[in-house]
Amino acid sequence: MLSCDEVRRQMSACPEGSPSPALAEHLSRCEPCLEAGLDAALARPPEVRVPEHFQQRVLARLPAAAPVEMPEYPWVPVAASILCAIFLAALWWSGDLARLLALLDDTVRRPVVLLAIGGVETALSLLWFWRVWSEDR
Amino acid sequence: MEEFPELVEQHQAMVFRTLARLTGEREGLEDLAQDVFLRLFRALPHFRGQAKVSTFLYRIIVNVVNDEWSRRQAARCMDPIDDEAQVLVNPGPDPGELLERGRLQEALDASLEQLKLRDRTILTLHYQEGRSYEEIAKILDLPMGTVKTNLYRARERLKDTMKEWIQQCKVKC
Numbered sequence: 001m002l003s004c005d006e007v008r009r010q011m012s013a014c015p016e017g018s019p020s021p022a023l024a025e026h027l028s029r030c031e032p033c034l035e036a037g038l039d040a041a042l043a044r045p046p047e048v049r050v051p052e053h054f055q056q057r058v059l060a061r062l063p064a065a066a067p068v069e070m071p072e073y074p075w076v077p078v079a080a081s082i083l084c085a086i087f088l089a090a091l092w093w094s095g096d097l098a099r100l101l102a103l104l105d106d107t108v109r110r111p112v113v114l115l116a117i118g119g120v121e122t123a124l125s126l127l128w129f130w131r132v133w134s135e136d137r
Numbered sequence: 138m139e140e141f142p143e144l145v146e147q148h149q150a151m152v153f154r155t156l157a158r159l160t161g162e163r164e165g166l167e168d169l170a171q172d173v174f175l176r177l178f179r180a181l182p183h184f185r186g187q188a189k190v191s192t193f194l195y196r197i198i199v200n201v202v203n204d205e206w207s208r209r210q211a212a213r214c215m216d217p218i219d220d221e222a223q224v225l226v227n228p229g230p231d232p233g234e235l236l237e238r239g240r241l242q243e244a245l246d247a248s249l250e251q252l253k254l255r256d257r258t259i260l261t262l263h264y265q266e267g268r269s270y271e272e273i274a275k276i277l278d279l280p281m282g283t284v285k286t287n288l289y290r291a292r293e294r295l296k297d298t299m300k301e302w303i304q305q306c307k308v309k310c
Contacts, residue, residue: 019241024303038292038299041245042264048157051167055145058174062141 002026004033011037141181145174148194151266155195158261159202161250172201195268195276199258206254232298241302248298256291259284 002010002022007030010023019027027034091097107113152173156166176197184193232247249257255277262268262276270288274281 019303019305027303028300034296034299034303038245038296039264041242041299042249042260042292042295043267044242045154045265046157046163046246048153048163048166050149050153054149054167054170055142057167058145058171059142061171061175062178 004030007033008036008040012040141178144177144190148191149174151191152194152198155198155261155266156202158249158265159198159254159258160205161246169201169205173197176201192272192276195262195266199277202254202258233301241299244298244302245295248295252291252294256287259288260291260295263288 007023007026027037088097091100149170152170153166156169157163160166160169173194177194230247232244232251249260252260258277259273262273270281270284273284277284
């Protein structure tokens, strides 16, 4: 008659061949030992080894440049928006906002200024496209 | 990125044994393992450490195996005699035959390979890798209840294999 401890020891040692009559008898009437035997079998990892120099081969396949890291938070646009809001609020408070808007209106209507704005926007768009394209590669 | 070589060193054994369990193969896992680490490398800048790297890696492994499974099924449809394509679709020998020869561990492995990939993954992560229900739910993006139910059902199927092994003795002895 096998004890539970002995059965679990045998089961954890990966039994080969058919179970002995005593082991089979115990397992067929002792559910906890059956469960423990199954746990031991499932926890046993498959026999597989890492090929030699695997790490070097992985590192050799990495893209030459590390991927571009995304900023953790868009601090620059957020800070610029806050500063802009403070500036506009100050102008409004001082009563100069209407005068400034009129001045801007006159300035923006000039073709040279419009062309300059268009040029800067085009350059920024091209820069953004280039960054996205180089990240994808 | 300086720490990437250490990450490979630290996790390579886990990646190989998990791939082995999920694919049912012991050889030719290197391409899949390399794919896992390349995906990790590409994803690292977006990894902000909310989860453990291992949890993140398990998710990548499952995706790589899923993609490989789809690729081989597609290859099998294109070319029904492609040997490589057959492996994941009809994996391993019959558990009953292995039990006949008294090979319990191999029979259990074969039964495991006959489970659905999702159930096999859940069993592997829980028993072989010692992951909690919560972690498995995160890795597979499943509700925890589903993880528990699938784990229980899959385990019951393997328990049947074990009972068959015990019955053998009663027949033979």
